[in-house]
Amino acid sequence: MAMREIDTGNFQRAMPLKAAVGSSGSRRLRISARATGPASFDAAPAVSDASPTGSVISRALTVLRNERARAAGFTGARGSDGSDFVPDPVPQRTSSAAQIVHFQQFYRGVPVFRTGHTVRFAPQGQDADVLGEGVVFTVEVDTAPSLLAAEAVGIAAKYLVSSPPRKSKDEFGQEFEDTPVKLDGFEPKVIAGFPTLPSQPTVLDWVASSPQAENQSTKPFSKPIPAHLVIFDQPAGPRLGWYAVFSREAQFEQFAVIVSADVKPGEMLYVRDMMHMARARGNVFEFSPGIADRAMIDHPRSITDFPIMPSTPLASFPPDWVDTHETAGNSTSATLGLTNRSLSGTLNGNVVEFLPTDRFGDDQKVLNIFYFCNYMHDFLYILGFDEAAGNFQKVNFTHLGVGGDPVRARAHSGAVRGTANMETAADGTPPVMNMGLVVSSGRHTALDADVVFHEYTHGLTNRLVGGTRQGHALDAPQSRGMGEGWSDFFALTIQNFFRAQNGQPERVVTGNWVVKNQAGIRSNAYGDNYPFTYGNIATFERDPDTGLPDEHQTGEIWCAALMMMVRRLRAALGDVDGYRLGWQMVVDGLKLTPANPNFLDARDAILLALDHMRDQRRISAAVHQTARQAALTAFGRFGMGPNATSADAGVDDIVEDVVPVPVAVAALAASAGALAGAAITATRRRTRSSAKARRSRSSSASAKTR
Numbered sequence: 001m002a003m004r005e006i007d008t009g010n011f012q013r014a015m016p017l018k019a020a021v022g023s024s025g026s027r028r029l030r031i032s033a034r035a036t037g038p039a040s041f042d043a044a045p046a047v048s049d050a051s052p053t054g055s056v057i058s059r060a061l062t063v064l065r066n067e068r069a070r071a072a073g074f075t076g077a078r079g080s081d082g083s084d085f086v087p088d089p090v091p092q093r094t095s096s097a098a099q100i101v102h103f104q105q106f107y108r109g110v111p112v113f114r115t116g117h118t119v120r121f122a123p124q125g126q127d128a129d130v131l132g133e134g135v136v137f138t139v140e141v142d143t144a145p146s147l148l149a150a151e152a153v154g155i156a157a158k159y160l161v162s163s164p165p166r167k168s169k170d171e172f173g174q175e176f177e178d179t180p181v182k183l184d185g186f187e188p189k190v191i192a193g194f195p196t197l198p199s200q201p202t203v204l205d206w207v208a209s210s211p212q213a214e215n216q217s218t219k220p221f222s223k224p225i226p227a228h229l230v231i232f233d234q235p236a237g238p239r240l241g242w243y244a245v246f247s248r249e250a251q252f253e254q255f256a257v258i259v260s261a262d263v264k265p266g267e268m269l270y271v272r273d274m275m276h277m278a279r280a281r282g283n284v285f286e287f288s289p290g291i292a293d294r295a296m297i298d299h300p301r302s303i304t305d306f307p308i309m310p311s312t313p314l315a316s317f318p319p320d321w322v323d324t325h326e327t328a329g330n331s332t333s334a335t336l337g338l339t340n341r342s343l344s345g346t347l348n349g350n351v352v353e354f355l356p357t358d359r360f361g362d363d364q365k366v367l368n369i370f371y372f373c374n375y376m377h378d379f380l381y382i383l384g385f386d387e388a389a390g391n392f393q394k395v396n397f398t399h400l401g402v403g404g405d406p407v408r409a410r411a412h413s414g415a416v417r418g419t420a421n422m423e424t425a426a427d428g429t430p431p432v433m434n435m436g437l438v439v440s441s442g443r444h445t446a447l448d449a450d451v452v453f454h455e456y457t458h459g460l461t462n463r464l465v466g467g468t469r470q471g472h473a474l475d476a477p478q479s480r481g482m483g484e485g486w487s488d489f490f491a492l493t494i495q496n497f498f499r500a501q502n503g504q505p506e507r508v509v510t511g512n513w514v515v516k517n518q519a520g521i522r523s524n525a526y527g528d529n530y531p532f533t534y535g536n537i538a539t540f541e542r543d544p545d546t547g548l549p550d551e552h553q554t555g556e557i558w559c560a561a562l563m564m565m566v567r568r569l570r571a572a573l574g575d576v577d578g579y580r581l582g583w584q585m586v587v588d589g590l591k592l593t594p595a596n597p598n599f600l601d602a603r604d605a606i607l608l609a610l611d612h613m614r615d616q617r618r619i620s621a622a623v624h625q626t627a628r629q630a631a632l633t634a635f636g637r638f639g640m641g642p643n644a645t646s647a648d649a650g651v652d653d654i655v656e657d658v659v660p661v662p663v664a665v666a667a668l669a670a671s672a673g674a675l676a677g678a679a680i681t682a683t684r685r686r687t688r689s690s691a692k693a694r695r696s697r698s699s700s701a702s703a704k705t706r
């Protein structure tokens with residue numbers, strides 16, 4: 001595909017200070033400077049409005065302008081060169097609270113292609129550094145195009161069409177050939193434009209220019225073509241150009257081009273194939289065979305297929321799921337049992353296809369476990385289980401966190417101990433997931449999102465609670481129980497999001513397909529009427545070896561509370577916002593939870609996460625109030641009301657505080673968004689764990705179980 005690519009850009013080594021300015025009219029300026037505080041330089045442009053205590057963006061802009069003026073050698077009268085720096089509106093923040101602001105360079109309102117600066121503030125204090133590369137303009141560049149957008153698009157289309165069809169070997173050694181595009185009878189026409197803006201954003205489409213073409217079913221390009229002006233820096237100086245993007249979806253092609261706008265006829269300055277290659281798709285069960293039959297689904301799924309969108313655009317997201325043509329990639333390597341045998345796909349065009357013949361065979365198990373794990377990787381990445389947070393990836397592209405730990409997902413033909421499990425060690429050590437057959441039903445856990453999402457979530461909670469380096473942060477009895485609860489919560493709510501979209505009722509049992517039992521694998525359904533509360537944990541039957549109740553049974557109470565919280569959020573905010581806010585509260589809460597927490601620690605972390613969202617103006621005060629009430633109602637309903645206490649994370653010193661949900665409030669919440677401010681008048685029930693249970697307290701200090 002490289003045959004058509006062109007790049008006439010300026011890649012001369014960027015010169016630091018005092019670079020010779022030739023006749024080119026520009027020079028590259030690469031800054032790598034350490035600034036201490038927003039020091040003021042004589043040469044700096046006026047930035048007095050940006051005080052050191054201002055927002056991180058205005059502080060970053062001050063630092064950038066100062067460092068750039070100094071590095072470029074601007075002096076007094078010439079404090080600038082017509083450049084502006086436009087910040088990414090959302091500053092990034094690492095897990096250590098370093099703050100990062102990215103800027104794009106503009107010249108008189110026109111974006112300068114491929115340039116950008118980054119200002120990084122250290123976690124403590126005012127120390128900042130400035131990185132990245134920009135252009136210093138030493139001559140005026142005329143930003144009024146002498147070529148129209150439609151002319152530029154026409155020239156680019158001719159170029160794309162006239163270059164010989166690709167015939168090349170791909171990375172699998174297979175040859176493929178393009179279908180040529182025919183432009184005859186079509187011409188580009190402006191369908192929308194903003195000519196008064198400096199960069200003149202324009203959208204063009206191909207329209208029939210002859211009656212014969214009107215009968216042709218396919219247009220040369222499958223989507224309208226967005227275009228705008230850019231400054232393109234060449235070794236001989238900066239040029240004005242038209243940037244445009246051409247898509248041919250059936251060919252999996254997308255080209256970005258820049259055609260010069262400063263001379264007639266336009267010339268091709270830049271052509272780049274944008275398509276993220278090594279794409280794949282597979283015939284998978286999206287959730288489980290009990291819900292729907294297999295369907296062909298793209299790997300990766302499009303970002304629009306996820307129930308949540310990132311709050312800021314993520315670079316090259318979603319990432320590729322496959323490295324080559326097997327069920328192995330950066331975040332998951334799926335194999336059959338203990339072998340290294342992954343499933344191989346076949347190439348269709350330039351897309352790898354996984355097409356197991358037997359829908360319940362071993363190949364399908366490997367493929368489905370691969371699909372589920374990658375889906376969870378991407379879903380949780382959007383929510384903040386990213387590289388810095390210690391997620392599971394072979395390579396960490398941001399160089400944050402520790403790589404070298406993709407999930408090793410093993411689908412076993414037969415049964416395995418525990419049926420399904422996941423081991424998670426500290427960041428940098430690959431977790432191992434095992435999925436086996438449920439012998440009694442003859443059904444396999446690898447095909448069931450209830451099970452695989454549950455196990456993957458163990459990886460999430462083990463990494464986030466207490467930090468990424470621990471690996472033993474969910475050992476205490478209550479903590480361990482919550483680990484199970486969080487896992488059921490995500491497994492069910494992700495699926496329920498899509499059920500709500502399709503008008504289907506919420507599922508409140510889990511594992512029902514795989515065990516062939518409508519009641520599923522837990523003691524009771526996770527509705528608002530789930531019968532147990534926080535104080536019941538001490539009364540659950542104990543394992544004779546450990547003296548502790550079963551962690552799944554303990555976790556049910558936690559899951560019931562989280563699911564009720566989300567139900568309340570949905571009632572108040574609608575399904576989409578309700579689920580999204582609920583998930584974000586839970587994931588942020590995990591990051592704010594110390595090692596080996598009890599239920600109340602985790603409850604408080606969720607509430608704190610919600611307060612942070614309000615403080616950072618990510619949600620309004622009204623939504624905060626509504627969501628807080630939803631959370632308090634759910635936690636109170638399950639015994640984690642304001643007067644609940646727990647001396648430690650064992651099970652024998654729990655004092656619960658059950659706050660019954662008044663019928664009126666419950667009805668209001670179900671019908672309207674009236675939760676905010678609703679007064680809860682309730683009689684409270686306080687219980688103390690039984691003396692019998694307290695007798696075995698000594699054993700609760702040890703979290704080790706089988």
Ligand SMILES: [Zn+2]
Pocket residue numbers: 454455458483484487
């Ligand atoms: Zn589990």
